[in-house]
Amino acid sequence: MADLAKIEEIRRFNRHYANILGKIDQEIYHKPYPLSEARVLAELYGKTGITATEIREKLGIDRGYMSRIIQKFEDDKLIAKKQAPSDKRQHLLHLTGSGEKVHLALVDEANKEVAKMIDSLTPHQLDQLTSAMHTVEKLLTHEEPQALSVLIRPFQPGELGYVSYLHGRLYNKAYGFSELFEYYVMKGLSEFLMDRQGGELWIAEVDGEIAGSIAIARVDGHTAQLRWFVLDDRFQGQGIGKSLMNTALAFCQAQNYRHIFLWTVHILEAARHLYSKYGFECTEQKPNAEWTDQELIEERWDLELVLH
Amino acid sequence: MADLAKIEEIRRFNRHYANILGKIDQEIYHKPYPLSEARVLAELYGKTGITATEIREKLGIDRGYMSRIIQKFEDDKLIAKKQAPSDKRQHLLHLTGSGEKVHLALVDEANKEVAKMIDSLTPHQLDQLTSAMHTVEKLLTHEEPQALSVLIRPFQPGELGYVSYLHGRLYNKAYGFSELFEYYVMKGLSEFLMDRQGGELWIAEVDGEIAGSIAIARVDGHTAQLRWFVLDDRFQGQGIGKSLMNTALAFCQAQNYRHIFLWTVHILEAARHLYSKYGFECTEQKPNAEWTDQELIEERWDLELVLH
DNA sequence: CGTTAGTAGTTGACTTAGTCAACTTATTTT
DNA sequence: AAAATAAGTTGACTAAGTCAACTACTAACG
Structure with missing residues (x-):
C-alpha cells in the first residue's frame, strides 16, 4: 500500500x-x-x-x-x-x-x-x-506494466561533470563528506577524461534522466580499477546498480583484465554487499581523516577474474 | 497565441x-x-x-x-x-x-x-x-502571474560538477566543443574549489532546478576574473543571465575590486552583447585551435569599476 | 423611523443527460 | 430450421441540476 x-x-x-x-x-x-x-x-x-x-x-x-x-x-x-x-x-x-x-x-x-x-x-x-x-x-497508463527503461551507455560530452555532481551531492547529503572529497572526484574524473586508454565510463539513464554511473580505468595490462560507481538515491534498490556492475565486469572480460580492484569506505554498506556478491574481497584497510568528521576506513576490494 | x-x-x-x-x-x-x-x-x-x-x-x-x-x-x-x-x-x-x-x-x-x-x-x-x-x-493556477521564482545563491556541495556538466553539454551541443574544453572547465573548477579566497560561484536555481551559474575568481587585490558564466539553453532569454551578472558585479563592488576581466570566444553572440551592455570592452584577441574544428577566436574583455 | 433594496433559504416546475428494458430486424451458430 | 445473438429503435424512467417565484429576514438610506 x-x-x-x-x-x-x-x-x-x-x-x-x-x-x-x-x-x-x-x-x-x-x-x-x-x-x-x-x-x-x-x-x-x-x-x-x-x-x-x-x-x-x-x-x-x-x-x-x-x-x-x-x-x-x-x-x-x-x-x-x-x-x-x-x-x-x-x-x-x-x-x-x-x-x-x-x-x-x-x-x-x-x-x-x-x-x-x-x-x-x-x-x-x-x-x-x-x-x-x-x-x-x-x-x-500501465500498458507498459512498470518496467523502468534503464539504458546503460558510455558517457557523453559533459556527463563526467554530472557524475561528479552525483558524487558530491550524495556523499555530502548522506555522510557529510567535505569539499576535499569532491575535489578528489573531480580531479580524478578530469584526468580520466584525458587518458582513458583501456577504460570506459558508463551512464545509467532512466527515462532520459541520469541515474548513476560506473567506470573501469586501466592500471596495467592485466589490472583494472573500478571507479565512480554511484547511483542517485532516488534510483537505488531497483537493480540498476547490478546492471552497471554487469556492464563493467563484461567489459573487463572483453579487455582480458585478470585483476580488478576498487577503493571504497566501510560505511557504504549497500555497495560493500554488492561487491561481495560479485566475489570481491576486502584486502586492505586504511584510515582516512580527510573526507569527513568521523574517522573513515577506506577499504580496497579485489576480484580475480577467471579466464573464459 | x-x-x-x-x-x-x-x-x-x-x-x-x-x-x-x-x-x-x-x-x-x-x-x-x-x-x-x-x-x-x-x-x-x-x-x-x-x-x-x-x-x-x-x-x-x-x-x-x-x-x-x-x-x-x-x-x-x-x-x-x-x-x-x-x-x-x-x-x-x-x-x-x-x-x-x-x-x-x-x-x-x-x-x-x-x-x-x-x-x-x-x-x-x-x-x-x-x-x-x-x-x-x-x-x-496563475495566482502567481507567471514570474519564475529565480533564486541566485552560492553553490552547494557537488554543484561545481553540475556547472561543468552544463558547460560540457551546452558547448558540445551548440558548437561542437571537444573534450579538451571540458577538461579545461573541470580542472579550473576543481582548482577553484580548493582555493576560492576572494571569489564565489553562484547558482541560478529555477523551481529547484539548476539553470546556470556565474563566478568571480580573485586574480590580485584589485583584479577579479569573471568565469563559468553559463545558462542552460532552456532558460535563456528570460533575464536570468542579467540577474547572475548583477550578483557577480555587486560582489566585486563589495570586495573592492577595480578591474574585472573575462575570457570568452567570439561565437557567443548573446554573451558578448551582455558584456558590452555592462560596459566590458574587448581588449585582446587570440586564436584557439584546440576546442573545436573551426578556428575560434578567444577574446578578453575588461571592465573598470568606478569606486562608490 | 419607515421604506427600499438586497440576501438566505425554500419550493414547484422544468430540463438535460443518460439509463433500462422490451422490441424489431437481421445474422450467426448449432 | 430453430435458437442464440447482435444492431438498432422506442417508450418509460431517473438522477442531477437549473430557473424563477416566494418567504423571511437584514442593511442602508433619507
Whole structure:
C-alpha cells in the first residue's frame, strides 16, 4: 500500500483538475451539444463508414442514447447514413459538410479555451507543462506494466561533470563528506577524461534522466580499477546498480583484465554487499581523516577474474 | 497565441484525464451520494458553524439544489442545523457523528480507488507522478502571474560538477566543443574549489532546478576574473543571465575590486552583447585551435569599476 | 423611523443527460 | 430450421441540476 500522504496529494490534484476540466466543459460544450455528443462528432470526423456500435464501444455510450444522438444529428443534417452492404442491420455513418463545420467549430472553441488557460506561460513553462502531462499520462497508463527503461551507455560530452555532481551531492547529503572529497572526484574524473586508454565510463539513464554511473580505468595490462560507481538515491534498490556492475565486469572480460580492484569506505554498506556478491574481497584497510568528521576506513576490494 | 500542437497535446491530456477521473467517480460516488453531495459533506468535515451559502459559493452549487441537499442530509441525520445568532435567516451547519462516518467512508473509498490506480508504481515513479502533478497544478493556477521564482545563491556541495556538466553539454551541443574544453572547465573548477579566497560561484536555481551559474575568481587585490558564466539553453532569454551578472558585479563592488576581466570566444553572440551592455570592452584577441574544428577566436574583455 | 433594496433559504416546475428494458430486424451458430 | 445473438429503435424512467417565484429576514438610506 502506497503511503497515504501521496494518495491524498493525488486526490487533491484530481479535485483540482476536475475543477479545471469542469470550467472548460461548461464554457465550451453547453453551447450546442453536450459533451458526449460532441465526442461522437469527433469520433466521426475524418473517418467514413464507421458504425454506431463501434463508436458506442469506444466511448461507452448506452445503445438507446446513441440511437437518439444519431437521429438528432441526422435531423440537424450533420451526418448521413448508408446501409452497410455486409450487414443490413448496421448503418455506415459519415459527416456531412456542415457536420464537419460544426465539429471544427467545437474544436476551435476548445482550443481557444485551452489557449486562454495557458496564455500567460513562457515557452519554457509550456514545455514543462506538457512534459509533466506526459509523465502523468505515462505513469497512469500501465500498458507498459512498470518496467523502468534503464539504458546503460558510455558517457557523453559533459556527463563526467554530472557524475561528479552525483558524487558530491550524495556523499555530502548522506555522510557529510567535505569539499576535499569532491575535489578528489573531480580531479580524478578530469584526468580520466584525458587518458582513458583501456577504460570506459558508463551512464545509467532512466527515462532520459541520469541515474548513476560506473567506470573501469586501466592500471596495467592485466589490472583494472573500478571507479565512480554511484547511483542517485532516488534510483537505488531497483537493480540498476547490478546492471552497471554487469556492464563493467563484461567489459573487463572483453579487455582480458585478470585483476580488478576498487577503493571504497566501510560505511557504504549497500555497495560493500554488492561487491561481495560479485566475489570481491576486502584486502586492505586504511584510515582516512580527510573526507569527513568521523574517522573513515577506506577499504580496497579485489576480484580475480577467471579466464573464459 | 501559443502554438497549436501544444494545445492539441493539452486537450489530449484533458480528454485522457477526464476519462480517468470519470472512472474513479463512477466506482466511488454512485454508491450513496452523487459527487456534488459528497463534496458538500467534505466541505463540512472538520468545520463547525459554516453556512450553506459559504459552501454554495465555494462549490458553485445552485441555491435550490443546495437547499435540497441540506434537507436530505438532515433527513439522513448526517448534519444538524442551528439558527445563526447574528442572522435569523442563516443556519449554522455541522456534521453529526454519523455524518463524519459517512464522509470518512467516502474518503476511504476514494483513497482505495486511487491506490488501485498507482499500485504498480515504484516509489520513484510515485515521486515523479506527484511532482508532475504539482507542476501542472502550479502552472495552471496563475495566482502567481507567471514570474519564475529565480533564486541566485552560492553553490552547494557537488554543484561545481553540475556547472561543468552544463558547460560540457551546452558547448558540445551548440558548437561542437571537444573534450579538451571540458577538461579545461573541470580542472579550473576543481582548482577553484580548493582555493576560492576572494571569489564565489553562484547558482541560478529555477523551481529547484539548476539553470546556470556565474563566478568571480580573485586574480590580485584589485583584479577579479569573471568565469563559468553559463545558462542552460532552456532558460535563456528570460533575464536570468542579467540577474547572475548583477550578483557577480555587486560582489566585486563589495570586495573592492577595480578591474574585472573575462575570457570568452567570439561565437557567443548573446554573451558578448551582455558584456558590452555592462560596459566590458574587448581588449585582446587570440586564436584557439584546440576546442573545436573551426578556428575560434578567444577574446578578453575588461571592465573598470568606478569606486562608490 | 419607515421604506427600499438586497440576501438566505425554500419550493414547484422544468430540463438535460443518460439509463433500462422490451422490441424489431437481421445474422450467426448449432 | 430453430435458437442464440447482435444492431438498432422506442417508450418509460431517473438522477442531477437549473430557473424563477416566494418567504423571511437584514442593511442602508433619507
